[in-house]
Each structure stands twice: as structure tokens, then as C-alpha cells.
Amino acid sequence: MSVVELSISRRRAKPRRTQEIIEAAARVFAERGFHGATTQDIADVLGIRQASLYYYFSSKEDALELVCARGAEGFLEAAAVIAAGSQSPTEKLRGLIHAHLAPLLDRPDFVRVFLNERRHLPTASRRRIAQTMRAYEKVIEEVIKAGMQSGEFRADLDPRLVAYGMLGMVKSVVGWFDKPPRVKLERIVDEFFCLLVGGLSASKGGRGPTRRRRRSPIDL
Amino acid sequence: MSVVELSISRRRAKPRRTQEIIEAAARVFAERGFHGATTQDIADVLGIRQASLYYYFSSKEDALELVCARGAEGFLEAAAVIAAGSQSPTEKLRGLIHAHLAPLLDRPDFVRVFLNERRHLPTASRRRIAQTMRAYEKVIEEVIKAGMQSGEFRADLDPRLVAYGMLGMVKSVVGWFDKPPRVKLERIVDEFFCLLVGGLSASKGGRGPTRRRRRSPIDL
DNA sequence: GCCCTTGTCTATCATCCTATAGATGGAATT
DNA sequence: AATTCCATCTATAGGATGATAGACAAGGGC
Numbered sequence: 001m002s003v004v005e006l007s008i009s010r011r012r013a014k015p016r017r018t019q020e021i022i023e024a025a026a027r028v029f030a031e032r033g034f035h036g037a038t039t040q041d042i043a044d045v046l047g048i049r050q051a052s053l054y055y056y057f058s059s060k061e062d063a064l065e066l067v068c069a070r071g072a073e074g075f076l077e078a079a080a081v082i083a084a085g086s087q088s089p090t091e092k093l094r095g096l097i098h099a100h101l102a103p104l105l106d107r108p109d110f111v112r113v114f115l116n117e118r119r120h121l122p123t124a125s126r127r128r129i130a131q132t133m134r135a136y137e138k139v140i141e142e143v144i145k146a147g148m149q150s151g152e153f154r155a156d157l158d159p160r161l162v163a164y165g166m167l168g169m170v171k172s173v174v175g176w177f178d179k180p181p182r183v184k185l186e187r188i189v190d191e192f193f194c195l196l197v198g199g200l201s202a203s204k205g206g207r208g209p210t211r212r213r214r215r216s217p218i219d220l
Numbered sequence: 221m222s223v224v225e226l227s228i229s230r231r232r233a234k235p236r237r238t239q240e241i242i243e244a245a246a247r248v249f250a251e252r253g254f255h256g257a258t259t260q261d262i263a264d265v266l267g268i269r270q271a272s273l274y275y276y277f278s279s280k281e282d283a284l285e286l287v288c289a290r291g292a293e294g295f296l297e298a299a300a301v302i303a304a305g306s307q308s309p310t311e312k313l314r315g316l317i318h319a320h321l322a323p324l325l326d327r328p329d330f331v332r333v334f335l336n337e338r339r340h341l342p343t344a345s346r347r348r349i350a351q352t353m354r355a356y357e358k359v360i361e362e363v364i365k366a367g368m369q370s371g372e373f374r375a376d377l378d379p380r381l382v383a384y385g386m387l388g389m390v391k392s393v394v395g396w397f398d399k400p401p402r403v404k405l406e407r408i409v410d411e412f413f414c415l416l417v418g419g420l421s422a423s424k425g426g427r428g429p430t431r432r433r434r435r436s437p438i439d440l
Numbered sequence: 441g442c443c444c445t446t447g448t449c450t451a452t453c454a455t456c457c458t459a460t461a462g463a464t465g466g467a468a469t470t
Numbered sequence: 471a472a473t474t475c476c477a478t479c480t481a482t483a484g485g486a487t488g489a490t491a492g493a494c495a496a497g498g499g500c
Contacts, residue, residue, distance in 0.1 A: 033254075033255060033339075034255075034256070035254075035255035035256040036254070036340060038456085038457060038458085039458065039459090040456095040458095048477090048478065048479090049478070049479060049480080050458085051459080051460085051461095051478085051479075051480080051481090052477075052478050052479070054458090054459065054460080055478075056477095058459095059458080059459075060457095060459090093420070116336070119253075120256060144420070147420070153420045153421065153422055154418070155422070157411055157414060157415060157420075158403075158407075158411055161403065161407075161408065161411045161412070161415075162411070162415055162420065164392065164393075164396065165389045165392075165412055165415055167392065168388050168390070168391065168392025168393070168395075169385045169386075169388045169389045169392075170388070171388065171392060172384065172385075172387065172388025172389075172392065173388070183381065187378075187381075188381065191378055191381045191382070192381070194376075194377060195377060195381075195385055195416070195419070196419065196420055197419050197420050198374070198421055199415070199416065199417050199418040199419025199420075199421070200313070200364070200374060200377075200382065200416055200417050200419075201310070201374070201417045201419070202371060202372060202374045237447080258486080258487065258488085259488065259489090260486090260487075260488095268447090268448065268449090269448070269449060269450080270487090270488085270489095271448090271449075271450080271451090271488095271489080271490080272447075272448050274489065274490080275447065275448075278489095279488080280487095280488065280489090
């Protein structure tokens with residue numbers, strides 16, 4: 001068996017099970033927090049022995065890194081693509097909200113762990129993620145700034161605070177979106193977008209962006 | 221010494237030091253999370269022995285309860301007072317934002333622990349706090365509903381989602397308000413209020429609430 | 441001077457938890 | 471059929487951690 005074949009079979013065989021292991025870790029970390037969770041808890045979810053986990057990761061911290069990596073995956077990239085596009089700042093804002101919320105649908109636990117437990121990562125990877133997130137915030141801030149400069153957004157607010165406010169709003173969704181009563185994610189995007197752009201006040205002449213009533217079949 | 225005097229002297233003597241102990245616990249819990257923190261860490265902050273802590277609380281969990289209790293203190297009450305007042309919904313909204321942020325000034329660590337670590341409380345107190353918080357959310361939702369019914373707020377948004385959005389926004393402040401570059405809390409209130417009520421869009425006739433330029437000497 | 445209270449200390453236990461080492465059984469490969 | 475590889479197991483080391491028990495020093499009231 002050649003080296004190439006070996007690495008291929010490794011890439012075929014391991015990932016399936018490894019994925020399951022990491023998913024279990026994500027679930028447990030999300031539920032109890034990193035330090036509140038034991039490797040035994042993870043093993044229980046999988047129905048295997050605690051020590052068997054170490055075949056897949058080399059330490060509990062390592063498992064956290066794997067989970068966080070997947071939880072953080074794509075945020076910056078997706079935002080950067082949207083920001084670099086040719087839409088108006090208002091349209092971009094909608095895209096950014098949507099892009100931030102979309103990962104909650106397919107990997108909520110990973111996102112949760114990434115958001116809540118990343119501070120427990122070893123210094124190196126924590127720094128790396130922090131840097132990525134700063135860049136992410138920057139992207140959003142720049143879109144807001146652009147909108148202010150183009151006259152599309154009001155210019156009397158601090159773009160950084162607006163960015164933080166919006167981020168806080170969307171980040172908090174992870175805490176309740178899958179608890180009853182369940183709200184369709186697309187509706188959250190819609191409402192938050194309208195709220196952010198148009199504001200709560202009814203006393204407006206030309207009210208912000210017209211609300212999209214129905215959306216194209218698959219947009220998510 | 222009568223029973224009454226005894227209980228008075230207890231309430232005079234202990235609280236000073238007890239306060240310091242709980243403050244240390246709050247600091248450590250805020251920094252490392254409940255399970256990530258050890259009683260030794262708390263003792264180190266105080267410069268005493270780990271075992272000495274147990275003179276002040278009976279278990280680590282008990283310490284968490286004390287910290288969380290103080291962190292949660294007053295939120296619901298302050299909001300209820302504002303909601304019951306005679307101001308307009310718009311004014312009330314400003315008050316609610318302010319009331320939520322104010323505790324960050326004098327006890328940020330307690331609030332942090334309350335927000336991030338309350339899930340690790342023993343079931344009983346966790347339930348109690350959860351209930352209080354639901355009531356708190358309800359108060360905010362009702363103010364928003366009232367504004368919609370009075371025609372002061374736009375009525376095409378889901379009041380619950382608006383409440384969640386606003387809460388997410390203000391809750392996130394605990395994560396960055398005391399990191400450089402520091403922003404005066406009153407300014408955060410102001411900007412978030414304007415953003416929420418007026419929206420980001422510049423295309424409005426009568427723009428939401430006029431921004432308060434200078435505020436009365438002491439409002440906090 | 442005596443005694444009680446208060447706050448802290450020393451010493452220690454028992455438990456829990458991560459991580460390692462090496463064995464085992466079955467599947468795949470040769 | 472023999473060998474190798476993979477995934478899991480058993481057993482356990484080793485350390486950290488929460489908590490208890492009891493000693494002790496300082497200070498105030500009697």
C-alpha cells in the first residue's frame with residue numbers, strides 16, 4: 001500500500017467517527033461549559049469508555065480547540081464576501097445579519113461553545129480567534145461607516161457602537177432561537193433587520209426599507 | 221446581650237468582611253468561570269488560606285448563589301418601576317436601557333457572573349432566577365406592546381423579538397464596556413436608545429426622538 | 441484575670457478527573 | 471493463514487480540588 005493510498009483511506013475512515021466524537025464534545029461543552037463538562041460526560045453520550053476518547057483527541061483542551069474551530073468557521077469569510085460586494089450598505093447589513101445567524105441552523109452547539117467557551121482555550125489559539133473576531137467586527141463597522149458616508153445611514157451615531165449593538169443583538173440569538181416557542185430563523189433576520197434599519201419609532205415619513213413580505217424560495 | 225442585639229452585631233460585623241470575600245469570589249468567577257475557578261484562586265485574591273473561606277460560605281456553590289443574587293439584584297424591580305410610571309413608551313424605553321446598564325458601573329463582576337454562570341447554580345435557585353428573568357423580559361415586552369398600541373411604535377414587528385433584540389444588545393455591553401477604548405456608559409445608553417428608536421436609516425422625515433445633547437447633571 | 445467570640449490557621453480526607461499504558465477482538469490486507 | 475491496523479477496552483497513575491475537624495491567637499466584655 002502506497003503512502004498516498006494510506007492517507008486517502010485515513011481521510012475516509014477517520015473523519016466519520018471523529019466527527020461524531022467532536023459533535024458529542026460540542027454538545028456536552030455547550031450544555032455544561034468546558035470546565036463543567038468531564039470527558040466521562042462525552043464518553044457517555046457516545047456510549048464508549050472515557051479513555052477511548054483519547055484515540056481521537058490528545059487532550060480535553062484539544063477537543064475544545066476542534067469544537068471552537070468549527071464553531072468559528074466561516075464567520076469572517078462570509079462577512080468579508082458580503083462587505084466586498086456591490087450591494088448597498090443597507091442590503092449588505094441584511095446579508096451580514098443573515099450570515100451571522102445561518103450557522104446556528106446546522107451547528108448550534110459548535111457556535112455556542114465558540115461564543116461562550118473560547119476564553120478557556122490555550123493562549124495561542126485564543127489569541128488567534130480573538131484576532132479573527134476583531135477583524136470580523138471591523139468588517140461590520142466598515143459597512144456601517146460606508147453607509148454613513150454615502151448618506152444612506154444617519155451619521156450622528158458612533159459606527160463602532162452601532163456595530164457592537166448589532167452584534168450583541170444577533171449574538172444573543174444563540175441563547176434562545178431553538179427553545180420554544182421556536183421562531184423561524186429567517187423571520188428573526190427579517191425583524192432584526194427592519195428594527196435596526198427602520199427603528200422602533202412610528203413617526204417617520206419615508207419609513208426605512210420596505211419590508212420583504214415573501215422571500216425567494218431558498219435564500220438560506 | 222439580647223438576641224436582638226446579637227443579630228444586629230452580626231449584621232454589622234460580618235458584612236464588611238463577608239462582602240470582601242464575596243467580591244473576591246465574584247472577581248474570580250467572572251474571570252475564569254465557576255468551574256474554571258478554584259476556591260484556592262479566591263483565597264489567593266484575599267491572601268488567606270483556602271480552608272478559611274468556609275467560614276463565610278458553606279460550599280462553592282453557595283458562594284455562586286451569593287454572587288449571583290447580588291448580580292441579579294434590582295433588575296426586575298427597577299424595570300417594573302419604570303414600566304409602571306407615566307412616561308411615554310419611548311421615554312420608558314430609554315429608562316429601561318439605562319436601568320439595565322447602570323449596575324455595570326458599581327458591580328460589573330457580579331453582573332457578569334450572574335449572566336454567564338447562573339446556569340451552574342443548583343436547580344432551586346436557578347429556577348427562581350430564571351423565573352425572575354422571564355418576568356423581566358415580560359415587562360420590557362409589555363412596554364413595547366404598549367408603544368405599538370398607542371401608535372408611538374411601529375406595529376409591524378413582533379414585540380417579543382424586539383424585546384429580545386434590545387436585551388441582546390444591552391446584555392452584550394457587559395462584554396466590552398470596561399475594556400479600552402472605554403466609552404462612558406451614558407453615551408452607550410444614548411446611542412443604543414437612538415439606534416433602537418430611530419433606526420440606522422437616514423431616509424426619514426420626522427426622525428425619531430430628538431437626540432439629547434446634554435443631559436441633566438446627575439441622572440445616573 | 442477569665443471566658444467567649446471571631447477569624448484564621450494547619451492538617452488531612454475523599455473524591456473526582458485527566459491522561460497514559462498496554463491488552464483485546466475483529467476487519468482488512470497480503 | 472498470517473499479519474497488520476483500527477477502535478475500543480481495562481486498569482491505574484497522579485494530581486488537583488472541595489470540604490471537614492480541630493487548634494489557636496487576638497480582642498472585648500465581664
